[in-house]
Amino acid sequence: MNLYYMKCIIIYNNIRIIRGVHLVAVESAFPRARVIPSDDVIGRHGFLEHLEERLYFGDSIMLAGPRRIGKTSIANEALRQLQKRGCLTLQLDLLHIVSIENFAIQVYKQIASLHTGKLQSAFHSLRDIVIWLSRSEWSLEYGDFRFNTKLPGDSTVEPLEALENAFELVEKVAKKRDKRLVFLLDEFQEVERIGGSSLLNALRTVFQHQENTTYLFLGSEPSLMKTIFADRRRAFYSFATMLHLPAIEVDEWETYTLKKLQKFNMTMDAQAIHVVFDITGGHPHGMMAALLNAFLIVKQENQPIINPSTVEMAVVQTLEQFDPIYEELWKHILPISKADQILIAIAFDEPPYRGQTPTYVKRAIDFLIKNSIIYRSSRGRYQFVEPLFKRWIIEKNG
Ligand SMILES: Nc1ncnc2c1ncn2[C@@H]1O[C@H](COP(=O)(O)OP(=O)(O)OP(=O)(O)O)[C@@H](O)[C@H]1O
Ligand SMILES: [Mg+2]
Incomplete structure (x- = not known):
């Protein structure tokens, strides 16, 4: 086989073959904060x-x-x-x-x-x-x-x-x-x-x-x-x-993650996927960011498997990376009277009306819903759109 022909095959397969070893050429791990290719669209x-x-x-x-x-x-x-x-x-x-x-x-x-x-x-x-x-x-x-x-x-x-x-x-x-x-x-x-x-x-x-x-x-x-x-x-x-855009289910994340990791000869503990999902609430951007961090941690340590403790480290990293974003969001909330206190109460699963003037609470909650920070769940409780933001508030005020 001449060199030109071989190069064509190599480009066609998007794979480099060096002395019998198959290396993935340009394979993104977990695409984050950009328009994703078809293969990365989950659920x-x-x-x-x-x-x-x-x-x-x-x-x-x-x-x-x-x-x-x-x-x-x-x-x-x-x-x-x-x-x-x-x-x-x-x-x-x-x-x-x-x-x-x-x-x-x-x-x-x-x-x-x-x-x-x-x-x-x-x-x-x-x-x-x-x-x-x-x-x-x-x-x-x-x-x-x-x-x-x-x-x-x-x-x-x-x-x-x-x-x-x-x-x-x-x-x-x-x-x-x-x-x-x-x-x-x-x-x-x-x-x-x-x-x-x-x-x-x-x-x-x-x-x-x-x-x-x-x-x-x-x-x-x-x-x-x-x-x-x-x-x-x-x-x-x-x-x-x-x-209305439906949520991406945990098993859909699991299938995708395992398939993705397999390309890098890696895998992930099933429990670990559930941990990421619980912490991020399955929010796509938070999930991708945390999975990418977990991937990079094990890659650096030359480990083949992402386990729950890797995930914990990855979440800490993700929160550090999101810190400037959440700081900005917090600054946006502060001028609304009592909104910060009410949000802290919701983060700690406490009733937002306790000890507050109802008109302030209503105004603050309307603002938080209007700005997609919280939503009212089917059981009438307030939930965070981004559970990572909830965790950030807990850590800042814990
Ligand atoms: N269906 C999906 N499968 C996998 N990852 C996804 C999916 N949807 C979103 N993501 C992840 O979330 C990130 C943000 O997604 P996207 O930009 O589509 O959101 P958006 O709602 O348009 O955000 P914005 O409000 O900022 O415009 C993507 O780059 C990707 O990492
Ligand atoms: Mg968009």
Whole structure:
């Protein structure tokens, strides 16, 4: 076998074979705080199929949930599956959008990517886009398409009009190609900041006429998302079906973890997985962070197995790493009268109303729920969205 042929096999298998020893080439251990590849998407399979099916058949979806719960991960997996079914997919994170004009430019970049397969970086202004659109291939393909009243080369395009036209063009492309197009708009609650009610009204007016384009709206501020989609007075009232992201079960974590560790000739004590799950409450980001730390600890010690004591060390490390995040969260809570004391009481499983003025308690609890720090469980008790934060509070106040 010549060297070139061997290299091809090596690249194809994504594996390095050196003197008969199989080494995993680029294998991430436990991916944390980033968009995860398909193989690392754990559980939620029924939900994923349901989400995919609804989007495929033209139903727009709103999915809201606290930070780091897995919204973007599941949405990206849905898009990957939809692409396999022949859909066109686009996505935009509104967190980085600074103005309506910038929003329009980003949507045009997305449209351009449908043609080129990559995001055009040459667009810096609406004027660049007008020039780009006037190029013959676009005029030929989309015939009558123009910014409604402006001529190519005109530098005074209204940002809102440009944005409306951008979303109209999205639908035109989908129609022309006779495809379903699914557009993921992440951190959608940011529309309020970008353009307020008038932007929402304008988007709704365009979206409601679209047949081939469906939207997946994600939001990490559930209360704001609820207001946008459930308030009768708002433009997006009832526009999208609101779904709830289910939890990832402990046995799903177990299957994934064992399979992942096997790739590194490692394993994990079944009890140890349950310990991580209990401490993190199965919160995906906390789980991944703790598992990664446990993995690195045993790797460093050249041990083949993660046991409960490794997990304890890993949790301590995880809390140290999360400390700046939780400090910031705490600073956000402090200005709300009594909220810190009430949260400490909940962390220690004590009744939050004891010795407190009911109006303060109610106001503080409303704030904590609205900010996805706690939620009311089915048994009427308050629970932490992130049990690691509960542990952090206990350790600070223990
Ligand atoms: N289904 C999943 N399987 C495995 N890990 C997951 C899953 N969902 C989330 N995670 C883990 O949690 C991390 C955060 O997930 P993700 O970014 O999808 O959450 P999010 O809800 O979109 O967060 P944010 O509110 O910050 O946008 C991921 O990088 C990954 O480590
Ligand atoms: Mg996200």
